Amino acid sequence: MSARENILQRIRAQSGRQGETNDAERAAAREHIAKHARSPLPSIAQGDPVTGFIAECARVKTSVEQVASLQAVPQAAARYLSENALQMHAVGWSALASLDWQGAGIDFEDRLANKDDLVGITDCFCAIGETGTLLLLSSPTTPKLHALLPETHICVVSRARIVTCMEDAFGLLRKERGELPRATFFVSGPSRTADIEQTIVIGAHGPYRVHVLLVP
Amino acid sequence: MQVKSMHFKATSSMKLNDAVLQSAMKKAKGKFVDGRAAAVAEIEVWEDIRAHAAALRDRVIANLDAYLLEFEANATKRGAVVHWAESATEANDIIVKIARDNAVKLATKSKSMVSEEISLNDALEAAGVEVVETDLGEYILQLAKEPPSHIVAPAVHKSKEQVAELFVNAHHKPRLTDIPAMTLEAREVLRNKFLSADMGISGANFIIAETGTTLTVTNEGNADMVTTIPRVHVVVTGIEKVIPTLEDFATLIRLLPRSAIGQTISNYLTLTTGVKGQGDLDGPEQMHIVLIDAGRTKLVGRDMKEMLRCIRCGACMNHCPVYQNVGGHAYGWVYPGPMGSVLTPTYVGIENAGDLPNAATFCGECQVVCPVKIPLPDLMRKWRERQFEQKLRPWGERFAIGLWSAFATRPTLYAFSTKVAARVSAWWAGDKRRITWLPGLDGWTDGRDMPAPTGKTFRELYAARRSGGGRLS
Numbered sequence: 149m150s151a152r153e154n155i156l157q158r159i160r161a162q163s164g165r166q167g168e169t170n171d172a173e174r175a176a177a178r179e180h181i182a183k184h185a186r187s188p189l190p191s192i193a194q195g196d197p198v199t200g201f202i203a204e205c206a207r208v209k210t211s212v213e214q215v216a217s218l219q220a221v222p223q224a225a226a227r228y229l230s231e232n233a234l235q236m237h238a239v240g241w242s243a244l245a246s247l248d249w250q251g252a253g254i255d256f257e258d259r260l261a262n263k264d265d266l267v268g269i270t271d272c273f274c275a276i277g278e279t280g281t282l283l284l285l286s287s288p289t290t291p292k293l294h295a296l297l298p299e300t301h302i303c304v305v306s307r308a309r310i311v312t313c314m315e316d317a318f319g320l321l322r323k324e325r326g327e328l329p330r331a332t333f334f335v336s337g338p339s340r341t342a343d344i345e346q347t348i349v350i351g352a353h354g355p356y357r358v359h360v361l362l363v364p
Numbered sequence: 365m366q367v368k369s370m371h372f373k374a375t376s377s378m379k380l381n382d383a384v385l386q387s388a389m390k391k392a393k394g395k396f397v398d399g400r401a402a403a404v405a406e407i408e409v410w411e412d413i414r415a416h417a418a419a420l421r422d423r424v425i426a427n428l429d430a431y432l433l434e435f436e437a438n439a440t441k442r443g444a445v446v447h448w449a450e451s452a453t454e455a456n457d458i459i460v461k462i463a464r465d466n467a468v469k470l471a472t473k474s475k476s477m478v479s480e481e482i483s484l485n486d487a488l489e490a491a492g493v494e495v496v497e498t499d500l501g502e503y504i505l506q507l508a509k510e511p512p513s514h515i516v517a518p519a520v521h522k523s524k525e526q527v528a529e530l531f532v533n534a535h536h537k538p539r540l541t542d543i544p545a546m547t548l549e550a551r552e553v554l555r556n557k558f559l560s561a562d563m564g565i566s567g568a569n570f571i572i573a574e575t576g577t578t579l580t581v582t583n584e585g586n587a588d589m590v591t592t593i594p595r596v597h598v599v600v601t602g603i604e605k606v607i608p609t610l611e612d613f614a615t616l617i618r619l620l621p622r623s624a625i626g627q628t629i630s631n632y633l634t635l636t637t638g639v640k641g642q643g644d645l646d647g648p649e650q651m652h653i654v655l656i657d658a659g660r661t662k663l664v665g666r667d668m669k670e671m672l673r674c675i676r677c678g679a680c681m682n683h684c685p686v687y688q689n690v691g692g693h694a695y696g697w698v699y700p701g702p703m704g705s706v707l708t709p710t711y712v713g714i715e716n717a718g719d720l721p722n723a724a725t726f727c728g729e730c731q732v733v734c735p736v737k738i739p740l741p742d743l744m745r746k747w748r749e750r751q752f753e754q755k756l757r758p759w760g761e762r763f764a765i766g767l768w769s770a771f772a773t774r775p776t777l778y779a780f781s782t783k784v785a786a787r788v789s790a791w792w793a794g795d796k797r798r799i800t801w802l803p804g805l806d807g808w809t810d811g812r813d814m815p816a817p818t819g820k821t822f823r824e825l826y827a828a829r830r831s832g833g834g835r836l837s
Contacts, residue, residue, distance in 0.1 A: 152448035155603065155657045159429045162665035169429045177430040180423070181574045181608045187416035187615040190407045207628065260645040263559055279629040288643030296588050314614035328575050330442075330647045331592065332635035339585040340631055341547060343501035343517065345388070345524050346395045349547040352500060353554065354585030354632070 186315050190278075193313035197277030201310045202362075204280030208337030209350065210358040218304070218363050222252035225302050228359055229254070229267065234300055240269035242289040244304065261293040268298035268355075274309040274317050275360075279336055282360070283317050286331035295335060301355040303335075305362050365480050365511055369696035369708055369717035376690040376723075384523050385691050392520045396682035399626025400733065406628075407618070417619055418737040420612050421673035428664060431573045431606045432655065438576030442638025444651040452482035455656050459484060459565075459598055460491045462652050466596050468493055468562040472554075474580060474587035475499035476567025477515050477676065478656055479600050480698045481711070484565070495565075496557045498586040500550055507534050513692030515699060516624045516678040521691050554586070564590035564648065568601040569676070570616065571653070574609045577637045578653060581620060581630045591636050597648040599636075603655050604663075604672040616675055619735035623677040659711035668743050671706050673736040680730035680740055686723050695720060702730035702740040709747055718756055721747035760804075779823050786817040 149157075156169065192200065205212045215224045221244070229236055237255040239262075249256035261268050270290065272282045282303050286292045295301050311317050314334075321328070339354030350356055368375070379385055404410050424431050436446045449455035463471065471493055473479070485495045485506075497506040501519035505512055507530040512518030519527070524541055531546060532539045535553060540546045566587050568578040578599045580587035591597050607613060613635075621627040640647035663672050681687040681701025692700035697708045697717070705720040721744040730740040751757050752765060771778045793799045793816030800813050808814075820828075 150448070151450045151454055151657075154450055155448055155655075155661060156429045156432070158657070158661040159432075159603075159664050162661060163426065163428075164665060169433055173427065173430045174433065177427055177434050177573070177608070181434070184609050184611045185420075186611050187618075188409045188412040190409050190413070190618070192406065204628070208631070263555065281629060281633075286644065286647065288641075288645065291645040292588065292592050293646050296585060296592065314617065315611050318610040318614065328577060328635060328637040330636065330638055330641055330644060332577070332637070333588070334629075334633035334635075336629045336631050336633075338631070339583070341500045341584045342625070343499070343504065343519055344522070344527055344543045344546060346392055346517070346520070347543045349544045351551070352547060352584035352586070353498070353551060353558070353589060 189313060193278040197310040197312045198307050200277030201275055201280055205360060208280045210280055210337045210360055212360045212362055214362045221304055221361050222247050222249045222254060224361050226252040226254050235266045238267035238269045239265045239294060241294060243271060244269060260291050261297045263297060265298045267300045268294035269302045270294050271304040274311055274320055275305045276314055276317055277310055278313045282335045284333040285329045287329055292331045292333055296354050299355055300357045302359045305360050307362060307364055365483050365698050367697050367712045367716050369720055372694055372696060372719035372723060375694040379690045379694050385521050388521050388523060389688055389691055393688050400623060400679060403622040403626040413618055414735055414737055417615055418673060421736050424606055425669060425672045431608060432603060434573040435571055435576055435606050439653055442576050444638050444653050447652060447654045449654055449656045452658055455482050455654050456484060456487035458654055460487055462598060463488060463491060463493050463563060470494045470561045471563040471565055472496050472498050472557050472561040472590050474566040474590040475502045476600055477698055478567055478602050481658060498554050498590060499584060503550060504530060514678060515676055558589040558593055561594045563596040563598060564594040565598045566590050568599050568605055570607045570613055571601060571605050572610060572613060573606055575637055577635045579635045581633055583631045585632050588632055588634050591634060592646050595648055596650045599653045602660055603657055604660050620675055620677050623679040623735040662710055667746060670738050671743060673738055674703055675736055677735055679733040683729040683733045685725055685727060706743045714751060714756060718751060782821045786821050790816050
């Protein structure tokens, strides 16, 4: 018998069930899964998602700037980079490539991020009000490394795509995509560690800065 | 990991006299305990969420085979290979074979307590693979050649001066003691490892049956590098980590970081489902998921099954007066504190870990803070009962408990003997009314005096009040 059979059989024997897992038992598990039961929600997951998102971003040290339109994003990004004395050179996701980056003075490259890139620009699938979280989904045009390798991550978030809680984000994902992509990536603030004497240090392995540009 | 739990008493004494450890533990206690309390206070439905979470974990554990099969089917559909291992050795053999088949020279690793259980690093190194821990705490411990002393903050016992020494020896750079500068130095060293690794190894905080997903929860982002950059991704995890749905993850993630360190949310929640898709620019070409038993099935369906609910937040140890004083290494295996005192005897044998279930004051705080309501004191008490029944405790202790039991189960005898004992000990204590030495219990009286009974026993007072018509509110 293989390890798999032994383990499954031991589970069943200990649970007082005979034979192999039967169809009815499998179906019962699937039926339960299909209910997608939710736990009671705290009040912070029930208010206005945009207000909540802005407040919670402050808590996780994601900076937020409200921008009038998507077209104004390059100018806002350029202002943020120059105010923080950062490089005006970025690698970004394809969907944003058509904006006028050159006019804003940013050298925008639409390719996979590498170790030398200091600024990564992405948008997101949606964002979550309860925790100030960005949800990024991987795909050929939205690789995860843009939000991970560079020291600065700028993320364009549409107000209309801010949901109240993680459960709603999953609901939206099921409705619009049907299944999970390879990487479903929830980002709440810059990378941090407290492994030396419980002292919080920003910028452990991932970005030092996460900046949200909030568009209508 | 080598079991040293049988040396609990000796190691504890040593740890109590370790000034660096004592100072580290004091610092940590405040942050963990106060941090959790503040974070939990913000959630008015905390108790309802706890109850929901405990029930959802119970449901999975009661139907573990069905949910594991559901997970396996969905993970396989997405191109992952699911392996099953009954023991540590089997798990290591599987992973070493994956490394060999893919000519792996360098593996980066994100923190995994299951991998500590099975000593995966030793197995891979013996096969010629360089393994680099990338969680900062685990990296520090790898340099120090020490096991973790906490399941969430593995290097909590280390001072920054000790870390500075380790970095000088490993990095050959000037000694730094500024914590942000030290972190940056480690970031630079590890960044190169992330980029050149052939294999990434991670644990899984949970695995999701609905989607065949494995997931990691980190603040550093190291698990993201490990699961995204190398061409092979290996997940090593316990069979009890399965949860039914994405919604269940949403429930549990409200509890986990708050209970662990008082955070509303961890910085990176990474759900990985299958391998790199067509046209994807990043992600691994192979994903292997190793599901490990190594003792877990012993808990299924039996009187300690609640232990399988555990989500590894560390709140029980953070709040344990014994852990707070002796630290994690005294427990002698991967899992310290109350959860370890239940798990270690199960996984390595009670004969090797007999002192652990006894290293508790039964103050009950672990159960109060447990996000999935595991009755930890009851479970430790069950181990004590088994030890008594199997004659695994010292003769003197068993005799004393047997004697106490003989008196306690005979009310008349008990009333009479406590009456005598109260008077004898009052006399023994003398004018100071403090007992400074008890025959056979000098270990206890070495460190403190016992206050002497002041006169009559509770039963005598109770009887007097009743007959005198006093109020018995």
